[in-house]
Amino acid sequence: MADPVGLHPEPPPPPEVLVDQLSDLPEHLLLKILSLLPVHRAVQTSCLSRCFHGLWSALPSLYFHRRPFTITPRFVKMVDRALVFGRDRSVPLETLCIETCYYSRCSLPQKSVARWINRAAHLGVEHLRLRLESTTATAVCCSIFSIRSLESLHIETSDDLLRNHKALIPLDIVSTSLKSLCLWLNIDSPELTRLIGELPVLEYLELRGIDQDIIDISSLSIRTLKLGCKSGKIMKLAFPKLDHIQICVANNLEMFHGEMPLVSKAGFISRSPREVPVLVLESILKSVANAVVLELSIETYLRCCEMQLSFPRLEYFNFSCRMCLLKLFQAEMPVLRKADIHLSSAKEEFALQISNFLKCVANSVYLKLAIRDDWAQLKPFHLFNSNKKPPLFPRLLSLELSTSCHEATIKDVIALLENCPILNYLETSHVDPDMSISKEKKKTNWQSKLPRNSEGNYKHACFMDLHTGDEKSRVIKLLSRRLTSKKRKIGELAI
Incomplete structure (x- = not known):
């Protein structure tokens, strides 16, 4: 005879046993998994398993952003722990990105930034991206151009604060393997000419914040050029292999001379509150007469011609x-x-x-x-x-x-x-x-x-x-x- 319903219920199923399958994976495979995640997500994996604890600091690419940290010392301590003290020298570093705010209250100590750059140089960093306050950015330039393994460099800072801070270029430039260079820095014209002349394989050049009366740049290897100059009465450009150029004209540009026979894509922007001579604009456009793509934006006044x-x-x-x-x-x-x-x-x-x-x-x-x-x-x-x-x-x-x-x-x-x-x-x-x-x-x-x-x-x-x-x-x-x-x-x- 069957038991009444509810007197002898069926026993509950045994609890599901969770198996940690990540801990058994080899370290190189774990690093591959972490490399596919954003850095802040990779850091959070430390709570998943003991095998992940601190493993993110061995990633080939490290990105450090100041924004999530309420105070600067805490951010400095985190970067030191991951880059300086917690990373084995035998693990190469491909990319290093350090970004902070432009405001002085959020600026990083120059000694700390110099220490990180020196450590990255010993780890053979190939791609370096820095977003720093202008005083710090100009102070560490000499040590940056001493990194022999560097292939791409991006230094970004506030344009409004560059007039009083000029970057110094070392006499001996070791970073001769640079293929991509982006500088939001104010550099003296002779120093800029010397810097570009000592980079024989440079293909991409972006300059912003240049505040010089004479800008004279030439290169046999550069294929992409982007210029954003705050001032400059005379601009001379000679790039026989240049394919793409973009210029934001200076306020007081009076003469332009360009030799760029192979340019296929060109862009010109003029937002100066002053008058720009039409002959200057005409010289710029004639220098890119062979372009296939042309973008032209004029929001200034021109002398009638x-x-x-x-x-x-x-x-x-x-x-x-x-x-x-x-x-x-x-x-x-x-x-x-x-x-x-x-x-x-x-x-x-x-x-x-x-x-x-x-x-x-x-x-x-x-x-x-x-x-x-x-x-x-x-x-x-x-x-x-x-x-x-x-x-x-x-x-x-x-x-x-x-x-x-x-x-x-x-x-x-x-x-x-x-x-x-x-x-x-x-x-x-x-x-x-x-x-x-x-x-x-x-x-x-x-x-x-x-x-x-x-x-x-x-x-x-x-x-x-x-x-x-x-x-x-x-x-x-x-x-x-x-x-x-x-x-x-x-x-x-x-x-």
């Missing part, structure tokens, strides 16, 4: 500037494929300049055009000169337009569509102009005239397959629906 440029190999053009500078830029780009154009401070008197500028990018296949109206404008205006047709875009397949899509702009878009015979994709986005409260009543003239989209608003419109059948004609009719009478000129709108 037209530039006649030619880029026979240019395929991608990224251009950002104030509208008042467009009349200065005239260029030929016969093989251009993609262009990203960003224009600001648009005014009614610049309509002709936009039309002339678009001729420079008329050969593009993909075009992005973003135009921001000037906030002081009282009435909407045409993007293109109403007395002239927009330029012909014989190869244009895709057009993305971002601007204030009021009535005048929609008419310009329709005129532009008629000059794009093979256009397949059109995307338009409405951007409200910046207006003060006193002009709120005038915003009605700036409202979007785009057709209603699937989301129920007039902010965005996208049209595809324009090349099939009568699709383009249908889109033109759709864009024309919300326009007022054609007899009514846009300048006659009530304000």
Whole structure:
């Protein structure tokens, strides 16, 4: 006879026995596992098993960040324990990264940093990255360039504090195996020239914070160059093998001379509050005339003088500037494929300049055009000169337009569509102009005239397959629906 339910319950299953399978793994395999984790996670593995205790300090790459530590002495003690006292000399060190804040209250003791660099040199460090306060960074430069095994070096510090701290370069530079060098330091021009001249295999060079009147740099091996100079009246660059260059122009640059025949990618940024001579900008652009990719951002004032440029190999053009500078830029780009154009401070008197500028990018296949109206404008205006047709875009397949899509702009878009015979994709986005409260009543003239989209608003419109059948004609009719009478000129709108 069966027992009543519940009188003789079944015994519970035996508890699951947890087996520590990590402790039996060989040390080299454990190190391989830890190397795949971020350092702060690798440190936390010390509580998993005794075999992990302190093992993370033997990793080939060590990254130390000051941020998690509330006080500097605790951070210094941790680095000393892992790098100086807890690491066997027979275990090589590939990468060492030490990062702290720029503020003086978070600065590391110079003796401690020098001790870590000396220890890394004995361990054969190949890649060194330091983010230090400017006083400490400039003080340890001499010991850094005495590391023979070094292949890449990155020293980062605050640009605002470099003017009063100049880095000293040792007379005998031992780090001749450097292939990558990034310095956010202020170095005297002769010292900088000597340093680069003694690095025969250097391929990547990035300099920021240079505050010298004359910058004269040359190298036969460098392929990538990035310059961010705080000042410099004269700049001379000679790099016969250079492939990629990026320059942030100085405030007082007066002369530029460059010999870079093989550059394929170039970038130029000017945010100086002072005037930059157009001849300087023209010299920079002519030195990279063979570029395939060109990124140009001008947010400064130029002394009026037209530039006649030619880029026979240019395929991608990224251009950002104030509208008042467009009349200065005239260029030929016969093989251009993609262009990203960003224009600001648009005014009614610049309509002709936009039309002339678009001729420079008329050969593009993909075009992005973003135009921001000037906030002081009282009435909407045409993007293109109403007395002239927009330029012909014989190869244009895709057009993305971002601007204030009021009535005048929609008419310009329709005129532009008629000059794009093979256009397949059109995307338009409405951007409200910046207006003060006193002009709120005038915003009605700036409202979007785009057709209603699937989301129920007039902010965005996208049209595809324009090349099939009568699709383009249908889109033109759709864009024309919300326009007022054609007899009514846009300048006659009530304000």
